Amino acid sequence: MSLLISYDSSFDGFLSAVFEIYRQRLDVGDFLPERPYDAEASSTFDLFLQPFHVETVAESARRLRRAIVNMAGADVLDLLETAFRSEERGVEMKIFVYLRKLFAGDEPGFNRNPTSKEMLPLFLLARAVRHESGGMLGMVRFNKAPDGMYVAEIEPKYDILEMIVGHFRGRFPTGRWAIVDVMRCYGVFYDGKHTEYLEFADPDTISRTIAENAPPDEFTRMWKSYYDTMAIKERLNPRLLRRCLPVRYWKHLPERQQNLAGPANRSTNSLASRPA
Amino acid sequence: MRQICCDLRQKHELGCSIWKGAFFTRKYLHICALNIILVLKKASEQMDLKTKLNILGDAAKYDVSCSSSGSSRGAPKGGLGSGCSAGICHTWSADGRCISLLKVLFSNACKYDCAYCVNRRSNDVPRATFTPKELIDLTLEFYRRNYIEGLFLSSAVVGSPDATMEKLVYVAKELRTVHRFGGYIHLKAIPGASPRLLYEAGLYADRSSVNIEIPSDRALQYLAPEKNFKSIYSPMNFLAERKLEYHADRRMRSAPKFLPAGQSTQMIVGASGESDLQILRLSAGLYHKQQMKRVYFSGYVPVNADKRLPALTTKPPLLREHRLYQADWLMRFYNFGHEEILDESNPNLDPDLDPKAMWALRHPEFFPIDLQTADYEMILRVPGIGVKSAQLIVSGRRYCTIRMEQLKKMGVVLKRAKYFIYNPDIPANLRRLYPEMVRPMLIARPKPAQLDFFGQLDTPALPAPAIQALSAPAQLRPAG
Numbered sequence: 001m002s003l004l005i006s007y008d009s010s011f012d013g014f015l016s017a018v019f020e021i022y023r024q025r026l027d028v029g030d031f032l033p034e035r036p037y038d039a040e041a042s043s044t045f046d047l048f049l050q051p052f053h054v055e056t057v058a059e060s061a062r063r064l065r066r067a068i069v070n071m072a073g074a075d076v077l078d079l080l081e082t083a084f085r086s087e088e089r090g091v092e093m094k095i096f097v098y099l100r101k102l103f104a105g106d107e108p109g110f111n112r113n114p115t116s117k118e119m120l121p122l123f124l125l126a127r128a129v130r131h132e133s134g135g136m137l138g139m140v141r142f143n144k145a146p147d148g149m150y151v152a153e154i155e156p157k158y159d160i161l162e163m164i165v166g167h168f169r170g171r172f173p174t175g176r177w178a179i180v181d182v183m184r185c186y187g188v189f190y191d192g193k194h195t196e197y198l199e200f201a202d203p204d205t206i207s208r209t210i211a212e213n214a215p216p217d218e219f220t221r222m223w224k225s226y227y228d229t230m231a232i233k234e235r236l237n238p239r240l241l242r243r244c245l246p247v248r249y250w251k252h253l254p255e256r257q258q259n260l261a262g263p264a265n266r267s268t269n270s271l272a273s274r275p276a
Numbered sequence: 277m278r279q280i281c282c283d284l285r286q287k288h289e290l291g292c293s294i295w296k297g298a299f300f301t302r303k304y305l306h307i308c309a310l311n312i313i314l315v316l317k318k319a320s321e322q323m324d325l326k327t328k329l330n331i332l333g334d335a336a337k338y339d340v341s342c343s344s345s346g347s348s349r350g351a352p353k354g355g356l357g358s359g360c361s362a363g364i365c366h367t368w369s370a371d372g373r374c375i376s377l378l379k380v381l382f383s384n385a386c387k388y389d390c391a392y393c394v395n396r397r398s399n400d401v402p403r404a405t406f407t408p409k410e411l412i413d414l415t416l417e418f419y420r421r422n423y424i425e426g427l428f429l430s431s432a433v434v435g436s437p438d439a440t441m442e443k444l445v446y447v448a449k450e451l452r453t454v455h456r457f458g459g460y461i462h463l464k465a466i467p468g469a470s471p472r473l474l475y476e477a478g479l480y481a482d483r484s485s486v487n488i489e490i491p492s493d494r495a496l497q498y499l500a501p502e503k504n505f506k507s508i509y510s511p512m513n514f515l516a517e518r519k520l521e522y523h524a525d526r527r528m529r530s531a532p533k534f535l536p537a538g539q540s541t542q543m544i545v546g547a548s549g550e551s552d553l554q555i556l557r558l559s560a561g562l563y564h565k566q567q568m569k570r571v572y573f574s575g576y577v578p579v580n581a582d583k584r585l586p587a588l589t590t591k592p593p594l595l596r597e598h599r600l601y602q603a604d605w606l607m608r609f610y611n612f613g614h615e616e617i618l619d620e621s622n623p624n625l626d627p628d629l630d631p632k633a634m635w636a637l638r639h640p641e642f643f644p645i646d647l648q649t650a651d652y653e654m655i656l657r658v659p660g661i662g663v664k665s666a667q668l669i670v671s672g673r674r675y676c677t678i679r680m681e682q683l684k685k686m687g688v689v690l691k692r693a694k695y696f697i698y699n700p701d702i703p704a705n706l707r708r709l710y711p712e713m714v715r716p717m718l719i720a721r722p723k724p725a726q727l728d729f730f731g732q733l734d735t736p737a738l739p740a741p742a743i744q745a746l747s748a749p750a751q752l753r754p755a756g
Contacts, residue, residue, distance in 0.1 A: 109674070109675040110675070112671075112674075112675065113671075113672055113674075113675035113676060114668055114671055114672055115668055115669070115671070115672025115673075115675075115676065115678060115682050115686070116672075116675070116676065120682060120685050120686070121685070123668075124685065124686075124687075134362070134364075135365070137360070137364050138364040138365050138366035138367070138376065138422070138425070139366070139367070140422050141421060141422060141423065142420065142421045142422050143421070144420070144421065150420060150421065152422070167358075167360075168422075170350055170351060170358050171351060171356065171357060171358045172351075172356050172420070173351050173356070174354065174355075174356060175356065175420065218326075219414075219417045219418065219421065220421070221326070222325065222326050222329055222414070223418060223421070223423045225326060225329070225330055226329050226330065226333045226378075227367065227369060227375065228370075229330050229333045229334045229337065230333060230334075230337050230369045230373075230375055230379070231337075231369040231370035231371045231373075232337060232338070232371050232373075232577055234577045234591070234592050235371040235372075235373075235575075235577065235592060235594065236370050236371050237370075237371050237372040238370070239372075240368075240371075240372025241368055241369075241370055241371075241372045243372075244365075244368040244372060244374065245367060245368040253367060255367055256367075
């Protein structure tokens with residue numbers, strides 16, 4: 001009977017699992033990440049697979065990382081990690097299949113071929129993750145708290161918070177700010193010198209706390225009204241808007257909120273958000 | 277606001293008559309002056325920052341340029357803001373255009389009277405002017421909230437070009453030196469401004485732009501009597517030359533840069549009668565000679581009733597603008613020359629087909645190509661294959677044969693590409709077709725639309741019975 005390997009949902013955890021698979025010659029059916037915010041998906045089990053838990057071991061993860069770098073190079077390891085961030089169902093199995101073929105070593109040039117059957121899906125997935133993390137650099141919206149701290153909520157499709165932190169550290173090196181991934185219940189806090197990752201218990205409580213402590217202010221309303229004036233009425237194009245700025249991001253963008261607007265601007269907005 | 281201005285004018289006239297009469301005491305004059313100052317103060321207070329921002333943002337929205345790319349820089353010590361060389365879009369407005377910079381005019385009280393412009397002096401629109409402090413605070417506050425990537429500052433010409441340019445440069449300088457702002461700054465170069473000010477603008481701004489607006493000199497002078505090509509090209513050339521000069525002299529890596537993101541310009545499409553060939557030729561010249569980073573096209577949106585321009589009810593030529601951008605992309609990323617895309621015999625782009633497919637159909641001698649052996653430049657020329665897919669094909673084909681399934685996954689549009697490539701998985705008869713036979717297959721068919729129940733049909737399915745009824749008595753008449 002094949003195994004359903006559960007791990008702690010981190011990349012190191014996944015690498016430890018792969019390490020164990022090789023060490024104990026396990027027969028893998030599928031992987032199961034144990035995500036605290038996604039308890040429902042974590043508790044489902046396949047009737048035909050036997051559950052098997054692997055603990056994260058930093059040492060084995062490190063050894064496997066080194067092996068991948070030696071076999072394929074640092075950029076492939078980076079690509080695998082980026083694809084892993086997509087948290088897509090079945091991505092672990094795709095990475096595992098790739099690694100198995102890589103370590104088997106029976107196809108020359110396999111590590112350098114981005115169009116192989118095993119690599120292409122990972123390549124495209126990594127591209128999608130990088131695309132979102134690049135787009136998110138512009139779509140984080142900070143609200144100012146009375147104590148001078150800037151707080152932002154994000155809800156990206158992929159787990160990209162760690163990929164964007166460096167950009168904001170470089171951009172606002174002297175300020176105090178925090179970015180919270182509401183869906184995944186963790187956030188990063190920067191105090192002017194160091195970043196610190198914090199985990200939260202419940203998404204609703206965080207959202208409420210942020211809304212109470214850092215509500216939209218006069219500048220948010222000015223931004224919203226500026227945004228509304230920028231659209232040229234003769235060129236309104238709701239389909240293009242949706243393609244460039246998918247609806248799933250609107251929730252945390254003040255300029256796409258209805259309730260921030262004054263009565264004069266509402267008509268434009270309702271026209272723009274009418275389904276195509 | 278208008279009320280106050282009237283008030284002010286009355287007071288001013290009163291003051292003048294007082295001055296002329298000269299039989300009031302000096303003390304009274306003093307009170308008059310105080311009054312005028314008070315009224316002025318009231319006027320500026322009355323228009324709050326939000327209103328100003330709306331007026332001046334609204335006046336700037338017809339400027340297309342929004343890019344924040346081409347400049348890479350870390351935050352200055354003790355300041356904030358960085359430059360990202362790829363550029364970052366922050367949001368998209370309801371018309372689908374990206375907003376990455378706070379795009380505003382410093383003032384919209386223009387002394388010129390260009391036919392196509394919403395801010396011309398003969399238009400009755402609310403006028404406003406920022407104070408430098410207001411604008412700087414606004415930029416910094418928006419920037420800290422990550423609403424914007426920087427500032428795009430333009431202005432109507434107030435007083436003289438020099439006076440206007442000085443204001444723009446002052447704002448940029450203040451942001452860079454006092455507030456240690458490292459974000460993106462795009463400054464408009466005002467035609468007619470002195471070289472000293474233009475040079476200073478280049479030291480603080482990332483990008484500068486002068487808009488051509490009308491793509492031929494004759495039409496420009498007709499529509500904008502105060503402007504001509506020379507007045508537009510001279511600041512452009514000046515900045516391009518200074519950039520070359522400055523960077524040749526620059527020894528230290530840490531030395532500040534001169535216009536690191538170069539220049540851009542914009543032309544209005546559809547306001548005057550230029551052909552697409554003329555427009556592309558002009559933009560190709562701007563890319564090569566003036567070292568432009570971008571040339572933008574802006575489909576003419578009628579804002580003024582003017583007998584020299586298309587009627588107010590004209591729809592903006594969005595499709596034509598889109599095709600021009602496609603051609604522009606071919607020139608910038610696909611190694612196409614403008615003379616390859618269009619020539620004297622076909623001076624306009626095809627509204628039904630993209631320019632790349634148009635080129636491919638005119639040149640059947642190059643196709644079909646074998647993806648396994650063709651040059652990268654040639655793969656780029658296949659309709660349906662873009663830069664990313666072409667790179668993937670080139671890096672992958674060394675290790676394996678590229679199959680149709682992989683092409684599909686890469687994102688190649690096989691619907692178009694299948695007529696132009698040789699691939700074992702694609703039926704051979706497709707690549708033996710004549711261009712005239714391929715053309716209708718490349719054109720997207722219009723989607724069948726549900727008929728409107730009460731609407732009129734353009735072409736009636738049956739001959740109207742009324743015609744028969746009318747013709748019958750006519751035949752009868754001679755008999756009767």
